[in-house]
Amino acid sequence: MFISILDVFKLGIGPSSSHTMGPMLAAADFIVRARQRLAQAARLDDVGIRCTLKGSLAFTGKGHGTDRAIALGLHGYTPADVAAEDVDALVESIWNSGLAGSPPTIRFEPDKDIRFDKGPALPEHPNGMIFELVDRSADKVLLKETYFSIGGGFISTRAEIKQLVAPLKMESAADCPYPFDSARAMLQMCDASQLTIAAMKHANELEHISEPALLDGMEAIWRAMRRCVELGLAAEGILPGGLALPRRAKHLYEQLRQDPQAASVNDWLCAYAMAVNEENAAGHMVVTAPTNGAAGVIPAVLYYFVTHEGGRQEQLREFLLTASAIGGIIKHRSSISGAEVGCQGEVGSAAAMAAAGLCAARGGTPRQIENAAEIALEHHLGMTCDPVKGLVQVPCIERNGFGAIKAYTATSLALRGTGQHFMPLDNCIAAMKQTGLEMSEKYKETSLGGLAVSITEC
Secondary structure, eight states: OBOOHHHHSEEEESSOIIIIIHHHHHHHHHHHHHHHHHHHSOOOSOEEEEEEEEEHHHHHHHHHTHHHHHHHHHTTOOHHHHTTSOHHHHHHHHTTSOBOSSSSOBBOOHHHHEEEOOSOOOSSOSEEEEEEEEETTTTEEEEEEEEEEEETTEEEEHHHHTTOSSSSOOBOOTTSSSOOOSHHHHHHHHHHHTOOHHHHHHHHHTTTSOHHHHHHHHHHHHHHHHHHHHHHHHOOSBOSSSSOOBOOHHHHHHHHHHOGGGOOHHHHHHHHHHHHHHHHHTTOEEEESSOSTTTTHHHHHHHHHHHHHOOOHHHHHHHHHHHHHHHHHHHHHSOOOHHHHOGGGTHHHHHHHHHHHHHHHTTOOHHHHHHHHHHHHHTTTTOOBOOGGGOSOTTHHHHHHHHHHHHHHHHHHHHTSOSOOSSOHHHHHHHHHHHHHHSOGGGBSSSSSGGGGOOOOO
16 A cells, blocks of 8 residues: 555644545535536526535534535635635635536525434445535436545545545555555565665655655645644634633743743643644644644654754654654554544554654664554554534643653653564554444544533533
8 A cells, every 4th residue: 555645744724634624625526526517417597516414524513614614615625725714704705605607506505505414324434425416496416426534634435435445545555666554564674675664655655756746745744734833832812613712832832931941841742732733723724644633743743853852854854754654554454533433543643653753753763663653552542532512622632732742752662672562563553443443433523422421511
């Protein structure tokens, strides 16, 4: 299998890669198909689009802005298009307008035409969406497509998801010089080639994109991550959604700067991770790393390494390439979707990637890197996804801080060892997958259990 670093890390908007970015991309794809269908049909005077959300998207779609994302997507926008926009103003401008374009104008009223169906989820995946192009005058469906938002901002149609051998679309690795699809194979290839994990990942990337495109892409990833951290550290106010949560990262950061001698690495990591996830909760630009709900872990660890430990550009690239290699293995062998396996698949995966990246940047051996990833992931096993009010705020914002701390600690432990350890990373990933399969749906991004139902009204 092969998944590019530029797909693992993607520019988008909050608050959710699977509930915001995925639905926006699905809607953008469907409107193209709808236009093509209408171009082949006889003149119709009254056509419209309706969308039915299933499973986790139905239960927590409002809190994740799924309806807003679908409206934007049907107007032709993608997450990358709106990353630097005032999304609230953009949504307001298109909310009650039809879908203009080549005739006919397609009627779409989000408040009426998006249905949150809280019945049984579709069998293929808990994040399902059914889009229909309808001749309203005859009440006839002209075109119907089912999409699944499968984590990290990736989507599949019903036909495509049946062909997947993993929870995400992958390209064939047949042309890659190092086609590892497990941690075990990765380490064997490191031994045979005497290359680092980052070097093998770099070589694989060059089979699909040019060296300048790869370097520019990695620089853009880091630039966006750094901007997210710094914008979050400078922002104040109340987060949207109804919980009335104040932003905390700026106040924490200012305390640390006033007395840096009393600040621990844990304090800094929490400030940086929370800054990113407050930006995500506000619906602003973030980088999927590997998801929006876990978007603060990797940037926090990387920002700390660069600003506090003097990390250099070549180490930054080593970090990102190694982290994406580990992320690709986790995606291939399990899932990064909170709706599928709980938060262990989001923050747990991010922590494993961050630990591996930091270990590589500090000169760790391939086996120490694999050990660091396993330690970080192991200590997130069983973590539920139970967002209060369906918002990526409680416990998500603080949870990213703790994910960064675990990643940093895992790296320190691994670097003090030889790389030999009891539980292989592949087995830990398998345990995460099985735990997710056996986890109650109440704890997989439906807000039907756990913290989401434990709030006492005063």
